[in-house]
Every structure is written in C-alpha cells, then in structure tokens.
Amino acid sequence: MSIAKNKVVQFFYTLKDEAGVELESNVGADPVAYLHGHNNMMRGVEKALEGHNIGDKFNVTLPPEETYGLRREDSEQRVPVKHLLGAKKWKPGMMAVIQTDQGQRQVTVVKVGKFMVTVDNNHPMAGRTLDFELIVTDIRDATPEEVTHGHAHGIGGHHH
Missing domain, CATH: 2.40.10.330 (Thrombin, subunit H)
Incomplete structure (x- = not known):
C-alpha cells in the first residue's frame, strides 16, 4: 500500500538546518500520524511522502515556502x-x-x-531551508470517521 489521499500515515522524522545541524527528531518516540490529502501536514512534507511505502527511508530538502513559510518583517x-x-x-x-x-x-x-x-509571531524556523529525513512506519486506510473529521485518530494523531 502506498501513500495517497485518505490514507493514515505514520512516520518518523529528523529535521536538520542548512548546515546539517539536527533541530528536532521524533525517532525513539511515537511516530507522527496524519490523514494524507487533508492539509494536516506541511505541504512539502506531504508532497514528498506521496507514493512512498512502509519502510521507505529518504531525505528531502525543502524551501521555506513548503514548510514554515517566509519570514514576515511586520509580524x-x-x-x-x-x-x-x-x-x-x-x-x-x-x-x-x-x-x-x-x-x-x-x-x-x-x-x-x-x-x-x-x-x-514568525515561526522560529520560518525563512529557513530545511532537510527532513523521513521513515514511513505505517500506512492504512482511514476510517469513515477520520475522513469526516479530516484528521487521523489514535497514537500520533488526534484524540477526542
């Protein structure tokens, strides 16, 4: 099964800056879970994950427009x-x-x-080109309730 719209995706990530310095990582913790195709993830990360399968491990470098946005000086x-x-x-x-x-x-x-x-009010990482190491750990069909709510439920997702 590959990542596509209405799939719940779980993944680990390691985020590095332009110099290769690690900024954050969830490796060793719970994976992130999101409902693909419902604007629940940074646009660039979601596009990078599209079509990947469980077990895929890859890096993607993304410009600020695809992650936290450009810095706004009037903020x-x-x-x-x-x-x-x-x-x-x-x-x-x-x-x-x-x-x-x-x-x-x-x-x-x-x-x-x-x-x-x-x-x-700018996000601390706004205006920065960022490198994401992504590891896809699980892909499943979303439940009708998740699709209706527009987000994943359970570990790494939303809890009601």
Whole structure:
C-alpha cells in the first residue's frame, strides 16, 4: 500500500538546518500520524511522502515556502506578559506559547517590559531551508470517521 489521499500515515522524522545541524527528531518516540490529502501536514512534507511505502527511508530538502513559510518583517506584536506560557521570567530570544483565536502559537520574545512584551509571531524556523529525513512506519486506510473529521485518530494523531 502506498501513500495517497485518505490514507493514515505514520512516520518518523529528523529535521536538520542548512548546515546539517539536527533541530528536532521524533525517532525513539511515537511516530507522527496524519490523514494524507487533508492539509494536516506541511505541504512539502506531504508532497514528498506521496507514493512512498512502509519502510521507505529518504531525505528531502525543502524551501521555506513548503514548510514554515517566509519570514514576515511586520509580524511583531505587543501582548501582556501574563498571556505568555512556558516560563516565569522572560528574556529576549526565549520561545513562548500564546493562545490565539486559531489555537496555541509559538512566538519569540523580542523585548520585555514590566507588563507588556513584544513578540515575533514568525515561526522560529520560518525563512529557513530545511532537510527532513523521513521513515514511513505505517500506512492504512482511514476510517469513515477520520475522513469526516479530516484528521487521523489514535497514537500520533488526534484524540477526542
């Protein structure tokens, strides 16, 4: 069975930057699970996985437009310090999580005041060309419920 629309795909990944430095990996943890063809995965990663089979291991280098997007220079915002999640004391350069209307979002602290903080809303990896090592561990047909909900259920996927 190969990866195509309405298949639930599980995979391991190792993410490296332009210099080959490892940034993240889920190898040794639970695999990522997603419903293929439903915009649940970065566009470039989903395109790279299309047509692959269980056991396939490969690398793909993707431009920012296919992953976390280009950096937007007008994306700084001032928010109350109390809205930042992840630490008690904040310093420029630290990563924080804020709650938005679209869910949680990772931001970078730019400037800290007594009550307000300036954050950069760009994803920390925006604007970077990234290398993904992908290992396909499982492919199965999605259940009718998963297709209706538009996402995978179970380990590595969504839990209701």
